Amino acid sequence: MSRQMVRPGGRSARVQASVHDAVRALMSEVGRDALTVPLVAQRAGVTPSTIYRRWGDLKELLSDVAVERLRPDTAPRDQGDLSADLTAWAEQFLDEMASASGRAYIRDALLGDPVGRNAGQCSAYAAEQIDVILGRATERGEDTPDVETVVDRVVAPLMYRILFRPAGLDGTYARRLVAELLGTTDRDDR
Amino acid sequence: MSRQMVRPGGRSARVQASVHDAVRALMSEVGRDALTVPLVAQRAGVTPSTIYRRWGDLKELLSDVAVERLRPDTAPRDQGDLSADLTAWAEQFLDEMASASGRAYIRDALLGDPVGRNAGQCSAYAAEQIDVILGRATERGEDTPDVETVVDRVVAPLMYRILFRPAGLDGTYARRLVAELLGTTDRDDR
DNA sequence: CGACTAACGCAAACCCTTAGCTTTTGGTCG
DNA sequence: CGACCAAAAGCTAAGGGTTTGCGTTAGTCG
Known part of the structure; x- marks a missing residue:
C-alpha cells in the first residue's frame, strides 16, 4: 500500500x-x-x-515497504474447528512478528507514519485473517467471539509483549491466550 | 534511566x-x-x-528522555476497592498515553531502542503500579488476578489500540476492559 | 600524590538533505 | 489525433547534520 x-x-x-x-x-x-x-x-x-x-523521508519509505511485507499472503488454513484455527494462526502470527526481522518491520511500520495509516493497515490485516477464521466457525455452527474480542484477548497481548517484552515469548503463550479466550466465550460481555 | x-x-x-x-x-x-x-x-x-x-543517535537520546517522561511520578490513589482502583488507573493511563504527546513519547521510547531496554522499562512501570493496586486489594482480602493477567487483559489492549488504532478510544473502553477482567477472575487460569 | 583511562572538546571531511529550476511524461480536452 | 496542462522526475548547488581522528581534561585507583 x-x-x-x-x-x-x-x-x-x-x-x-x-x-x-x-x-x-x-x-x-x-x-x-x-x-x-x-x-x-x-x-x-x-x-x-x-x-x-x-x-x-527514509522512515516513511521503510514504513511503506514494511506494511507490504506484513500483509499476509494467504488465507489461514482450515484446521477443522475454531480452537485449532485460532491457535494455529496465533502461533504463526507470533512466529513471524516476534522474529528480529518481524519486529524491525513492525517498528518501521509504526515509525514513519504521521497519521497512523500504516499502523492501522497492519491491524486491519490481522483483523481480516481473524474474520475469516470466525466466519468459518460460525458456518460450522460453533459459538464464536467477535473480532474485536479476539483482537483484545489474543492479538493485543501478543503484540504488546513483542514490542515491550521481547524476552521469553513462545508458542505456549499464544496457545494459552487462545485457550483462555475460548473458555469464556459463553459469557455475555459487551 | x-x-x-x-x-x-x-x-x-x-x-x-x-x-x-x-x-x-x-x-x-x-x-x-x-x-x-x-x-x-x-x-x-x-x-x-x-x-x-x-x-x-538522536532517536536513542529521545528514547532515553521519553522513558524518563513516562515514569509515573506518584503511586496510584487508593479508591477503596480493586475495581475502582484499577478502573481509575486504566482511565488515567489511557488519558496520558493516548494523547498526541503521549503517543509521541511511546513511539520515541520504542524506536531508538536496539535491545528493548527502554521499552521493557515502560512496561515495568505499568506493572509496578498495578502491583501496588493488587497488593492493596489482597490486603483487603479481595480476590485478585495476578499482574500478568492484568497486563494481558487491560494494559495490552489499551496499548495496542493506542499504537495501531488511535481512533475512537475513550474511558468507556478502559472501564469495560477492567469490568470484563474482574468479572472472570474466579476462573482458574494458568 | 601520581599514573591511567574514560569521556569530552575541537575541527575537518563526508555525504545526506533540501530547494530552485528545467525537462519529461501522462492525462485531458478541443 | 494533436496540443495543452499539470504532475512527477532529473539536475545541481547550497546548507547542515554526521562521522572520525587527535589532543586535552578530569575522574579513578593504586
Missing part, C-alpha cells in the same frame, strides 16, 4: 515499484541499518530528490 | 543531565520535529560529537 496512488499508470508506478524493489534488495544485501536514501535511489535508477519528494 | 552509568559522579553525570534538560526545554520551545543533535548540543553547552558518542 503506497503513500499516494496519483497517476497510477506509467512512470510513477514504475518508479515506485523499482524503489520498493531496491529497498527490499538492499535490506538483505547490506542490512537495514546501512540503508540510505541515496543508496536506494542509485539502486532503483532514480535520483534521491525523487524519493525525498514522494516519501519525504 | 540513562543509557550508561559509567562514572556516575562528576562530569559525565553533569553532561547527561544538561543534555536531557536541553532536550526537554527545546521540545516545548521549538517542537519535537525541529530537534537536531547540534541544536541540543548547543543548548546543553556540549559539542555534538559528545552526544553522538554517548547516545549514538
